[in-house]
């Protein structure tokens with residue numbers, strides 16, 4: 001029986017949409033019949049609406065991929081707040097202290113280190129691009145199950161509505177709880193944290209100075225990310241109890257909690273935005289690929305938000321996967337061939353693992369109450385600060401500058 005599609009992308013989050021857009025404008029497009037399916041409704045962005053709760057720090061590496069797919073101008077013309085500086089410090093010290101990590105765009109000869117952008121705006125711009133590229137998309141179409149390894153070069157995707165579709169390659173971009181991954185029997189290594197991320201927007205008394213601020217407290221880091229309208233997006237990784245308290249606090253009490261946690265680095269705060277709380281864990285899939293299947297984004301790896309890397313790693317996965325698939329198709333191979341997909345896995349899994357372990361170690365280092373560990377992290381920050389080329393390289397990799 002004839003297959004329905006060459007490639008099916010499961011998931012219209014930022015990563016699935018970038019994957020679809022890259023594939024749809026790749027040189028092999030004419031040879032591929034593509035569809036994208038998502039369980040939810042089509043994401044909507046309206047310029048007149050308040051800035052959405054979920055925003056991401058988008059690195060220069062991701063920015064350049066979003067430029068390649070032709071959506072960055074549209075995102076910029078709507079609203080994206082640049083961050084040109086970062087300040088990272090330990091709660092036992094002052095932000096003015098010598099051990100504070102200071103990164104400035106000027107030191108890297110770039111105009112900004114990255115941008116803070118609403119997730120839904122990135123999705124909206126990509127959806128419009130996919131409309132222009134005439135890509136088939138199906139919303140409110142949850143996948144219920146997948147069957148791999150049946151007929152050669154074929155994967156069957158059963159939809160919850162009862163019908164099924166078949167393809168040479170299924171790309172699982174269906175998030176951290178990926179059904180595609182689970183259905184294929186791919187296990188994950190999981191790191192649980194005694195933390196939730198409390199998220200909101202607040203208006204600071206003093207200007208945020210287009211700077212991303214991060215203060216490491218004993219229960220987890222508190223990040224203030226600069227928004228375009230002068231507010232800051234707060235990402236506070238803390239105990240689930242404190243996150244619950246922040247969720248239900250009055251505006252005045254919430255402002256007081258955040259002023260104390262931030263050591264008033266930006267002065268008094270006014271609680272003015274929506275609120276949300278997300279349990280935190282990291283996880284990494286044992287395999288990214290099987291014959292006819294590849295995982296990208298949170299389906300492959302979920303990381304603690306302290307380094308603002310989750311979406312950025314996923315967007316880099318999308319670019320790597322589309323490159324190897326496109327090259328293979330142009331050589332006349334099937335997009336779901338295992339040797340092709342292994343090339344993608346080799347390009348991304350090690351790099352993602354390094355970032356996962358680094359972020360996990362950083363989180364645990366600061367979570368510790370031990371005096372010895374506290375001394376160690378002070379020394380570590382000082383050494384990192386003085387490490388010159390090592391510090392420079394680490395920041396370049398994390399921010400996708402010149403890499």
Ligand SMILES: Cc1cc2nc3c(=O)[nH]c(=O)nc-3n(C[C@H](O)[C@H](O)[C@H](O)COP(=O)(O)OP(=O)(O)OC[C@H]3O[C@@H](n4cnc5c(N)ncnc54)[C@H](O)[C@@H]3O)c2cc1C
Nearest residue numbers: 011013014015039057143174175297298308309310311312
């Ligand atoms: C508090 C917080 C702050 C963060 N800050 C940053 C940051 O600053 N920078 C950064 O890079 N990252 C950040 N991240 C991480 C980032 O949000 C995620 O890595 C990113 O959103 C993952 O995108 P995705 O497309 O892989 O998955 P998702 O966004 O989870 O999308 C998955 C999609 O799959 C669909 N789906 C699920 N199941 C099915 C099914 N059975 N059938 C069909 N469709 C299905 C869903 O409807 C959804 O649309 C943060 C995360 C948190 C929690």
